[in-house]
Amino acid sequence: MKKLEKVNYKGFIWPLIIGIVLYALTPIRPSGLTPQAWEMFAVFVATIVGCITKPLPIGGTTLVGLVCTVLLGLSPIKDVVDPKTGAVVTTGVLSSFGNSASWLIAMAFIMAHGISKTGLGNRIAYNMIKKFGKRSLGIGYAITGLELILGALIPSNSARSGGVVWPVVESVAKGYDSNPNDESRKKIGAYIDFTAFHANILSTALFVTGAAPNMVAQQMAAKQGYSISWIGWFIAAIVPVAIGTVIIPFVIYKIFPPQIKETPNAKKWADDELQKMGPMSLPEKIMSAVFILAIIMWALSGFFKLPQFDSTFVAFLAVAILLVTGVITMKDALGETGAWNILIWLSILIFMAGKLISFGFIGWFSKTIQTSLHGVSWGIVLAVLVLLLFYTHYFFASGTAHMTALYLPFLSVAVATGAPLALSAMLLAFSGAYNASTTHYANGPASILATTGYVKQGEWWKMNFVLGLIYLLIFGIVAPLWMKVIGLW
Incomplete structure (x- = not known):
């Protein structure tokens, strides 16, 4: 029954x-x-x-x-059209499913399936460990480097963390007899588990396609009149992320040190895994070529305002090539439920936020805050808003829901008090990436890596509080200075 x-x-x-x-x-x-x-x-x-x-x-x-x-x-369900002019008078809910950002992420999820299916992600991981794995700290940097590479290839931070990085972390840890839920976790497993999480934060911050909250910020910024391109985000993020890439693994190594400092067997383990994989297969080669093509076209989209370089079209093109070449099948695409799930909920949330704008709620909210903050410098206002966007994440289990709820109102307030639009848009958007350095339920990667048994919940909260302060300093001081140098504001 x-x-x-x-x-x-x-x-x-x-x-x-x-x-x-x-x-x-x-x-x-x-x-x-x-x-x-x-x-x-x-x-x-x-x-x-x-x-x-x-x-x-x-x-x-x-x-x-x-x-x-x-x-x-x-x-209404459908758009209401003026019969005389043919212009849309009222947008219907079905129009929400034409949102380009939602389709971009859906297609990118399908591309990520190709990376997993072909084994390209694992090959990249093993080569990184092979080159940098002589010491525990080196493995930490190797994992961070792996995440930064995958950040350009896999748009889901959960897919990167759970599908590619965590299996590598687990294999390395158990290779040194470092097991979860007992004292052996401290040998090396706890260190690389926690480092992997923060590597994910950095990879998310580096690319606008790094995670769904970034795409939400991109769409919301556009509603405020600021366009964030793939290359524009990357250039603005590269210096603060580079500094974080150097500092964060080292800080974790100091405040949460592994008992094993030297890892001479890591290279042999990676070599053995690569031997098992054999030479690079034809599907891997095609997958690599397609992603290199997609990255180049995404980068060029900031310079050429042509339909062929539209970021969403590029994702469609990449998926079409993967289907035509047989790297993936239509069954693979339809079975990638995460893609279709995000297409539904992200489209709806962005549509609802758009309705708040068209009905005048966001404009009213902005003016109200502007009046209450009359006389306060925009620098202080922007700093307070960034801090609020960071620390209010303790109340959210979804980065996307958090950004959808607060990003546009906060951006509107910042601009209304005189803050530069580009600076405000980017600082608030970056916060949506690194505010995951709060709780064990902050986002998908946190839910994955905080529950492996390698890091206790109290340790997670304590160390994330410290690292959260470091992120705020890097993105609150270095990022504005760098964006000033490149003429963003």
């Missing part, structure tokens, strides 16, 4: 309470807001809370929010 699937009904309690209370306050909403603006705010907040409490997977939660948006008359 078939049974119903399990649903976390308790997870609906807080979204419902908050949504209903906010909606009921519509008659006494703040002056300057239309009823539609406040009602849309109620639905949006309830949806974000649902993304945190997770009554359903995030795709299902946002779909419920989209249904509520239509049921409450806040948006």
